[in-house]
Amino acid sequence: MTFARAAATTLALGLALLAGIALAQPTTEITFYYPIAVGGPITRIVDGYAEQFSKEHPSIRVKPVYTGTYQESIVKALTAYRSGEPPTTAILLSTDMFTLIDEDAIVPWDELAKAADEAAWMKAFFPAFMKNSQTGGKTWGIPFQRSTIVLYWNKEIFKEAGLDPNKPPATWAEQVELAKKLTKRDASGNVTRWGVQVPSSGFPYWLFQGFTTQNDVLLMNEAGTQTHFDDPKVIEALQYWVDLSARHKVMAPGVIEWGTTPKDFFEKKTAMMWTTTGNLTNVRNNARFEFGVAMLPAGRHRGSPTGGGNFYVFKKAPAAQQQAAVKFAKWMTSPERAAQWGIDTGYVAVRPDAWQTAAMKKYVADFPAAAVARDQLQYAVAELSTHENQRVTKALNDGLQAALTGAKSPAQAMKDAQAEAERILRPYRR
């Protein structure tokens, strides 16, 4: 008897409370999908941001949903979109832009962010990061967690090999020359330490773009309908990469695993490595020796692709939610937050004024390596992205791995990759 009464009272109270909340705040709820691609307590950081934003904007409630890797995230977002219940906004790879446009799943930001301060906000980012975010005169993505490739080198090994520990290779020729001196062999001729390591598993095209950009050639056009894989300069770039192991014997033969490359560096199995700036915090925490971070060596000039994730807004979401998503994205990429996010993760803070904040200035003063990626941005190009992106990318990846494992010559591999890309992209040129 008393129990029933107590239950009824609780229920009534609860209902009243709920009704009270509903009356007090007509809230717009937005769902926000985000992936994790680097180490660290990322979920806690992102959920914290969402909570803080909701506190500062009582009329908007952000529901952050961790959706796994980049690949899992786009699968989830597109599946949800097809079932009619897309997230309001999501962070997905900048290279997913064409895929999302082809699926008619996203809205350009220009159509949503029309207020004066919002228009100014869209111009606040590094131009290098916007190259992967715009096509056909529209802005489809807002840079959030972006990276580039840099060279890490072990200063101790440089000293041991009689080299200047503060002078990383600046050109392709120097890279080979130094790597030769850094490669160590035992009495029977087996290599115990490689000079340099450029990983080639999973997404070799991204690292390859370092070589092609340095060789002054682009892999695709801005409309994402044409690739240039068989350009002589592209083949030349691949020849250089293949020669590092095949001819100069300063890099391990075969395909080098991306995931174990930082470990190889920590274990001193390689004196230099190419990897993402996103690994900066990881290397800083785990390298038990003095290391340096430098821009990638120059071929005809310096160069690196950008990488990482952008904010997108989905179609089918109600207009009020889309507007709330604009506010959220703007808040998430404000100079202070962009700076803090970069410090916490190693990603490159996406706008110049973020580097002028007090927090970032202090961070760079303590750890100058953090600024290398920013300084390299002036030489950066867009990451390879076309229509049917992953299919075209796979054609190139297969060709690169065939050349690196010696199954095909660089020229043949790139010719085959280009033929496959042509076949895939032809329908998009009409």
Added chain:
Amino acid sequence: MNRNLTGWLLLLPAALLLVTFTHYPALGTLYHSLFSTPKAGRAAVWVGLDNYQAMAADPVFWQSLKNNLLFALGTIPTSIALALAMALLVNGKLRGRAFLRLSYFTPTILPMIAVANIWLFFFTPGYGLLEQVTGLFGLPTHNWLGSRDTALACLIAVTIWKEAGFFMIFYLAALQSIAPVLGEAASLEGAGRWYFFRRVTFPLLMPTTLFVLVNAVINSFRLVDHIVVMTRGGPDNASQLLLYYIYDVGFKFWDTAYAAALTMVLLVILAAFALGQFVLLDRRVHYR
């Protein structure tokens, strides 16, 4: 009438599950494989066998089919033989038997993704466990997962390690159910251990062997978790398996119609294997 109704009602839950999760998806896949992939602004249209023709001309499909057959040949006999050997070993009277059983079974309990990450470091050139062992013998370093000749073999090794312990459990259960009187009778008759195994134990284990074999075949087409971590089908498709390719086509290329056609091929292969095994081997299996 009433009895009939009861029968149907009893059947209903199982039938409903079967139809929802087995028959309807299979027929749906067949249906979608005959249409083009719907894109924004372009609805799916009937294309007949176009997707299958494209498949016949797709070198990656043939490569993954070939790899998958090699993978099946590499994993099935070895893992079954190992499972049987391990079961016989831990079935006997042995010190620390429980511990041994547990350690054989451990690979099955561990999540495949975690395990694949550990194996990734086993195979790492230079300082991986494997290289440390080969290094002791002065062998040159080899890039196991990064070379076309060894990538698939490495995946096969991981799969055998993973599967053998699982199959051992079935054999162990079957061995325990064999009446000890058979062994006593055989030893009275003076049968040797090998003779006893060949003429008594092994025939009695045939139902288990059939069951394990069917599972092993299915698994050899189904297990792809470790590929995601270890090679992603590389280098240059050297370790590409059919199911992983279907995932690539379906969820990376978003070519769902072509993925449906590939799925049909996988379905037909598996159905043919299962049917063949049941029809051919069933005659030779002795059920009690």
